[in-house]
Amino acid sequence: MAKPVRGSKTGRPIMALLDLLGRRWVLRIVWELREEPKRFRELQDAIGASPTIVNARLADLREAKLVELDDATGYRLTPLGQELLKLFLPLHVWSEKWARKVGGSGLQDRL
Amino acid sequence: MAKPVRGSKTGRPIMALLDLLGRRWVLRIVWELREEPKRFRELQDAIGASPTIVNARLADLREAKLVELDDATGYRLTPLGQELLKLFLPLHVWSEKWARKVGGSGLQDRL
DNA sequence: CTCCTTGCTACACTTTCTGTAGCATCAACA
DNA sequence: TGTTGATGCTACAGAAAGTGTAGCAAGGAG
Numbered sequence: 001m002a003k004p005v006r007g008s009k010t011g012r013p014i015m016a017l018l019d020l021l022g023r024r025w026v027l028r029i030v031w032e033l034r035e036e037p038k039r040f041r042e043l044q045d046a047i048g049a050s051p052t053i054v055n056a057r058l059a060d061l062r063e064a065k066l067v068e069l070d071d072a073t074g075y076r077l078t079p080l081g082q083e084l085l086k087l088f089l090p091l092h093v094w095s096e097k098w099a100r101k102v103g104g105s106g107l108q109d110r111l
Numbered sequence: 112m113a114k115p116v117r118g119s120k121t122g123r124p125i126m127a128l129l130d131l132l133g134r135r136w137v138l139r140i141v142w143e144l145r146e147e148p149k150r151f152r153e154l155q156d157a158i159g160a161s162p163t164i165v166n167a168r169l170a171d172l173r174e175a176k177l178v179e180l181d182d183a184t185g186y187r188l189t190p191l192g193q194e195l196l197k198l199f200l201p202l203h204v205w206s207e208k209w210a211r212k213v214g215g216s217g218l219q220d221r222l
Numbered sequence: 223c224t225c226c227t228t229g230c231t232a233c234a235c236t237t238t239c240t241g242t243a244g245c246a247t248c249a250a251c252a
Numbered sequence: 253t254g255t256t257g258a259t260g261c262t263a264c265a266g267a268a269a270g271t272g273t274a275g276c277a278a279g280g281a282g
Contacts, residue, residue, distance in 0.1 A: 013210035014203050018138045024239075027129045040260050050240045055261060065213050069260085080212060087201050092125050094198060099124035101191060102176050135270075151229050161271045166230060180229085 020064055025049050025057050027088075030077065033067065034085055037076035131175055136160050136168045138199075141188065144178065145196055148187035 021027055025047060032038060032046050044054045058075060061067035066081035077085060132138055136158060143149060143157045155165045169186060172178035177192035188196060 013206040014142070015139075017202060017206040017209065018142055022133065022135055022138045024133055024135070027133045028126075031125070031129055039258085041258085050242090051261070052241090052263090053239055056239095063213075064209075071259095074259095080209060083205065084209070087198075087205060090198050091128060094194065095124040095128040098128065098175075098191060098195070102174075150227090152227090161273090162230070163232090163272090164270055167270090169229095182228095185228095 020060060023057065023060065025053060026061065029054075029057055029061065030066065030081065030085060030088070033075060033077050033081070034089075037070060037074040039074040043075060131171060134168065134171065136164060137172065140165075140168055140172060141177065141192065141196060141199070144186060144188050144192070145200075148181060148185040150185040154186060 028047050029043065032043060038046065040051075040054070040058075043058075044051055047054070058067060058069075061081075062069070065078055066084060067075055068078050069075050139158050140154065143154060149157065151162075151165070151169075154169075155162055158165070169178060169180075172192070173180070176189055177195060178186055179189050180186050
C-alpha cells in the first residue's frame with residue numbers, strides 16, 4: 001500500500017494517528033496483542049479477517065512502530081505499541097457501561 | 112446501513128466498541144466535535160469525506176448514543192460521547208511523541 | 223417568489239475487503 | 253529423502269464500502 005495518510009494533510013500527528021487507528025482491524029489487532037504475542041494465523045483466526053488485510057494492517061502497524069515480528073514468538077506490541085495500549089485499556093471498562101446504556105436501542109441485538 | 116456489528120459475535124462490548132471506532136471517519140468525527148457542535152456541512156468540510164459516508168457514520172454514532180443532533184446548534188457529543196472523548200484526549204499528547212519516534216522511517220513524509 | 227441554509231439522498235466510479243487457494247521456506251521426523 | 257506440518261505471505265475474482273458531484277425537500281428571511 002504505502003499511501004499518504006488518509007484525510008490529513010495538516011501535518012498534525014493526531015490526525016495521522018486517528019487515521020491509522022481508524023483503519024479497519026487496526027484497533028482490533030492491537031487489542032488482540034495486548035497480552036501475549038500471536039502468530040500470523042493465530043491473529044487472523046482471532047479477528048476473523050482475510051490474510052490479505054491482516055498482512056496489510058500488520059504492515060501499517062509495523063511501519064508505525066507499534067507492532068513488530070519476533071521470529072521466536074510471533075507478532076507483538078513494541079514498547080511504543082504498549083504505551084498506546086495503556087491509553088486504550090480504560091476502554092474495556094467503559095465499554096461495558098456504554099453497552100448497558102445503549103442496550104435499549106437495538107444495538108444490543110448485534111453484540 | 113444498520114448491519115450487525117462487524118467482526119464480533121462474542122457478545123463482548125469491547126469488541127463492538129472497537130468495531131465501531133474502527134470504522135473509517137468515526138474517530139475523526141468524534142475528534143472534530145470535541146469542542147463545539149458542528150453543522151453537517153461544517154463537519155463534512157472539516158474531515159473531507161463525502162456526505163454519503165458522513166451521514167452513515169453520524170447514523171452509527173447516533174445509534175450508539177455518542178452523538179446527537181441539536182437543531183439549534185448542530186451535531187454534538189452526548190454526555191456518553193464526552194466520556195469517551197475524555198478517554199481519548201491523552202492520545203493528542205502521545206501522538207506527538209509517537210510522531211517524533213516514527214519520524215525517521217518515512218511516515219513523516221505523509222503527515 | 224426568490225434566495226439561502228439545513229440535513230440528507232442518488233448514482234456512477236473507484237478503492238478496499240473478503241474468501242479461498244496456494245507458494246516458498248524451514249524444521250522435524252520416518 | 254521425502255513427506256508432513258508450521259511459518260509468513262501472495263494471487264485473484266467477486267462483494268462491499270467509500271468518493272465526488274449533483275441535487276432534493278423543508279424551513280426561514282427578504
